Amino acid sequence: MVTKSIACHIRVRPPGVNDGKVNPEGIKIEGNEVSALNVGGDKRYHFKFDKCHGTTSTQQEVFEHIQPLLEQTYRGINTTIFAYGVTGAGKTHTMQGTQADPGIIPRTVQVSCPKRSELRSSTLNIGFSYVEILKDEVYDLLGDRAEPRKRDIRMSAEGQNIVADLIIQPIGSQAEFAEIYEAAAKTRKTASTKLNSSSSRSHAILTLYLEIRDIEDASQVVSGKICLTDLAGSENNNLTGNDRERMRESSAINTSLITLGKVVDASNLNTKKGGEGGVFVPYRESKLTRLLQDALGGTSQGLLICCLAPGEKFARDTINTLQFGKKSKSVENRVDVTAPGRRHSEPVRPLNVRPIDPTKSFKVHPGNNSTATGLYNKYGPARRVTLGAISTNVRSVRPLTAKGKNGGAGVENEKEMLGLKMSDEQLDQKIQKIVNQEIDILKTTAQEPVVVPEIVNVKPVVNAGDKASLAQATEDVRGLGSMSSEEREKRARVLVAHARKAHHSGDLLQALELYKKAYEHMPENKKLSLRITEIELSLERILPVPEARAGSTQEKLKEEKSQSRAPLNAGFVASTSIKRSRAHLGSLAELSGELEIEGVSESPAKRGRI
Numbered sequence: 001m002v003t004k005s006i007a008c009h010i011r012v013r014p015p016g017v018n019d020g021k022v023n024p025e026g027i028k029i030e031g032n033e034v035s036a037l038n039v040g041g042d043k044r045y046h047f048k049f050d051k052c053h054g055t056t057s058t059q060q061e062v063f064e065h066i067q068p069l070l071e072q073t074y075r076g077i078n079t080t081i082f083a084y085g086v087t088g089a090g091k092t093h094t095m096q097g098t099q100a101d102p103g104i105i106p107r108t109v110q111v112s113c114p115k116r117s118e119l120r121s122s123t124l125n126i127g128f129s130y131v132e133i134l135k136d137e138v139y140d141l142l143g144d145r146a147e148p149r150k151r152d153i154r155m156s157a158e159g160q161n162i163v164a165d166l167i168i169q170p171i172g173s174q175a176e177f178a179e180i181y182e183a184a185a186k187t188r189k190t191a192s193t194k195l196n197s198s199s200s201r202s203h204a205i206l207t208l209y210l211e212i213r214d215i216e217d218a219s220q221v222v223s224g225k226i227c228l229t230d231l232a233g234s235e236n237n238n239l240t241g242n243d244r245e246r247m248r249e250s251s252a253i254n255t256s257l258i259t260l261g262k263v264v265d266a267s268n269l270n271t272k273k274g275g276e277g278g279v280f281v282p283y284r285e286s287k288l289t290r291l292l293q294d295a296l297g298g299t300s301q302g303l304l305i306c307c308l309a310p311g312e313k314f315a316r317d318t319i320n321t322l323q324f325g326k327k328s329k330s331v332e333n334r335v336d337v338t339a340p341g342r343r344h345s346e347p348v349r350p351l352n353v354r355p356i357d358p359t360k361s362f363k364v365h366p367g368n369n370s371t372a373t374g375l376y377n378k379y380g381p382a383r384r385v386t387l388g389a390i391s392t393n394v395r396s397v398r399p400l401t402a403k404g405k406n407g408g409a410g411v412e413n414e415k416e417m418l419g420l421k422m423s424d425e426q427l428d429q430k431i432q433k434i435v436n437q438e439i440d441i442l443k444t445t446a447q448e449p450v451v452v453p454e455i456v457n458v459k460p461v462v463n464a465g466d467k468a469s470l471a472q473a474t475e476d477v478r479g480l481g482s483m484s485s486e487e488r489e490k491r492a493r494v495l496v497a498h499a500r501k502a503h504h505s506g507d508l509l510q511a512l513e514l515y516k517k518a519y520e521h522m523p524e525n526k527k528l529s530l531r532i533t534e535i536e537l538s539l540e541r542i543l544p545v546p547e548a549r550a551g552s553t554q555e556k557l558k559e560e561k562s563q564s565r566a567p568l569n570a571g572f573v574a575s576t577s578i579k580r581s582r583a584h585l586g587s588l589a590e591l592s593g594e595l596e597i598e599g600v601s602e603s604p605a606k607r608g609r610i
Ligand SMILES: Nc1ncnc2c1ncn2[C@@H]1O[C@H](COP(=O)(O)OP(=O)(O)OP(=O)(O)O)[C@@H](O)[C@H]1O
Pocket: 012, 013, 014, 016, 085, 086, 087, 088, 089, 090, 091, 092, 093, 094, 196, 198, 199, 200, 201, 231, 232, 233, 234, 307
């Protein structure tokens, strides 16, 4: 078992018609370093990654840099590659590409298929599955169009999230793959927005399964999978001009991406604690993170490709994407290189890298949806299996439950522990209803100026007298294991008090950071987790800025006083300008009430204090 951090590459796409004004100095690449200007253009942020591709990078160059990872799959190590970025930043171009300029997915198949003829003493079986996650539902993009495509995610006996009844299509050649993939890609949901005429409205995950079997001894098997994920783009609805339906999709997309960020944050905390676990990782909050669990703190090796759009209007998104890349590359996976099924005597030669022939490649990146029929029998029977069944080499990942400890408990156990009486479907409907309500509110208040504070330039809001207790409370979480629960709670309360102050003063980022630190001390506190989500959603402009809650009578008095002579800062403008919509903002908290009803996380006396 070796520990391996997620690798992170950057790719900036060339300027296009939707970029508006482009500052050539806006995003600068020097070697493996990239820097980006903030929205005001007066501050530059620097980042270092494993590889940075500029606007002139070709698909072949991008592919060559991921090749070493793919080769590991032939040694039985699972690989996940995912493209992340704002809408229109070039994720689909990078993963899928066009007929004339194919991306990572077709290139991966193109180098994998010829491998068959290179093997002497073994056979190579290749198959693939292709799913999309649309509004937090999983749909199989393979199979007969007449059949239902919606799939459930289940927990396998080994504790893995698996897609039930998933179709895995065996492929004999690149041409076979091309035909099936082309048809399936057309059925992926795309739509036109102001920022991208062919915007993907779903996350798409194509998984390639490779199995090398010894001809003489069938028990000698190496199997691995390559999971290629094209995430839907994060969206700023002020720029996309989305209609109601697009807004709904957009909300689901942004929400799942925020969960992805939270999973990365929590996994990082676990890494900081020496991989000992204990911090609740909210994989279960979205289907996307459930399916990517193995790549985020699991047993796959991972590569994130951050795609950037050069337009000045994307400056904030660029910094957000780079920050996501920065935190993702600290996530450590425990790659199991010694699992059973990895024994294989034949040395595997490196994959054959050569320029791809566009005439033999793919018609993909469709403009609109169409229907595919009758393709699948032609190439032999597609197998309907569960995802886990093929990946015999995957070490089981013990899921962390709400309490963060009870690894191995399945979905039902977890629900039982949480006291949830609702079915998954009911819960999904409830969440969707809440999100829709919030969208409606946002739409009716769209004329009002909602000023979100600048993402960067966090200014300290604590005074010198407060610093001692804050410093103590923010001490490295490494000592958490030896800390009593009273001490943790005490520290969490200090942090929450400071977070509230920051929140009151309009410094949402500072508040978010402090709430998150408090959450490190009380990872089981649902209300705290919801407060974090509310602030994150408001920073993403999905929800209005949540009202800061005053804890004690003293604090309330202070708050009233300060409001009567409140400085006109950004956060305050935001929270007052959207007061009209506050009545509905309790809805997320309402849901939290439901989660807490069974008293899982707190005693009733303590509820409502966060
Ligand atoms: N490296 C590139 N070179 C040339 N054109 C590119 C490049 N990257 C993206 N494009 C073009 O920019 C447009 C938007 O790209 P693409 O659809 O891949 O964005 P996306 O990030 O997948 O967007 P969404 O999240 O909305 O689906 C497309 O027309 C695409 O062909």
